[in-house]
Amino acid sequence: MTEVSLDARRVQLALACRMLAQGGLVENVLGHVSMRLGSGRALVRCRGPEEKGLLFTRPSDIRVVDLETGTSDDDRWEPPRELPIHTAVLGARPEVEVVIHAHPPRVVAADLAGVPLVPMIGAYDIPAGRLAAGGIPVHPRGVLITRPELAAEMLESMGDRPVCVLRGHGLVATGATVEEAVTAAFALDTLARIGLTVAGAGGTVVPLPEEDLAELPDLGTEFNDRLMWRHRRALLARQGLDI
Numbered sequence: 175m176t177e178v179s180l181d182a183r184r185v186q187l188a189l190a191c192r193m194l195a196q197g198g199l200v201e202n203v204l205g206h207v208s209m210r211l212g213s214g215r216a217l218v219r220c221r222g223p224e225e226k227g228l229l230f231t232r233p234s235d236i237r238v239v240d241l242e243t244g245t246s247d248d249d250r251w252e253p254p255r256e257l258p259i260h261t262a263v264l265g266a267r268p269e270v271e272v273v274i275h276a277h278p279p280r281v282v283a284a285d286l287a288g289v290p291l292v293p294m295i296g297a298y299d300i301p302a303g304r305l306a307a308g309g310i311p312v313h314p315r316g317v318l319i320t321r322p323e324l325a326a327e328m329l330e331s332m333g334d335r336p337v338c339v340l341r342g343h344g345l346v347a348t349g350a351t352v353e354e355a356v357t358a359a360f361a362l363d364t365l366a367r368i369g370l371t372v373a374g375a376g377g378t379v380v381p382l383p384e385e386d387l388a389e390l391p392d393l394g395t396e397f398n399d400r401l402m403w404r405h406r407r408a409l410l411a412r413q414g415l416d417i
């Protein structure tokens with residue numbers, strides 16, 4: 175891999191961090207993203223000497239991390255304590271290239287309120303409806319996932335789904351691209367937001383009928399992922415936060 179493409183990936187992952195923070199999917203400074211590099215390494219969002227939180231992530235905060243030793247390529251940047259999340263998912267799921275871990279307040283609140291993340295929306299947000307229709311697993315432990323055995327438990331809860339809700343903690347979202355992983359994280363947040371609004375208005379969240387869900391088309395990655403990525407990047411630019 176050339177240095178140029180590595181740098182381009184750093185920019186992509188830093189943008190993803192900024193998008194998640196700007197979208198309200200991150201509580202203060204917590205959360206991280208990773209991208210598979212091969213040979214037991216990954217690009218990982220680390221904490222550097224000038225850490226200011228995910229909204230202000232810089233490409234230099236994205237370091238090459240050895241997943242076996244848990245060390246970064248520059249000791250001024252410390253890998254996240256929950257690196258085992260990334261190590262476990264990238265190790266067990268060859269189709270996953272990008273892993274997001276965030277602490278989104280709405281997703282955590284919806285789960286704790288007992289609001290089920292079922293496909294109660296369809297055409298409103300098709301990626302979110304389809305994600306829910308496939309099932310959204312919940313990992314029932316609220317622990318900080320700092321050890322391989324804790325990550326293995328989470329992986330078991332997650333199964334083969336692209337996302338997992340971590341009770342009292344946050345989410346894991348994955349994708350074959352950074353755009354896809356970001357879309358999955360936002361889709362989970364949309365389900366939580368709508369679910370909380372319905373429950374807050376005294377309603378009950380119920381899935382749409384099967385025949386309606388069967389009508390939801392896969393809009394394809396250009397619309398679901400790339401268009402939304404450009405939209406979110408434009409939102410960053412409007413606030414002077416593009417890279």
Ligand SMILES: [Zn+2]
Nearest residue numbers: 256275343344
């Ligand atoms: Zn966490």
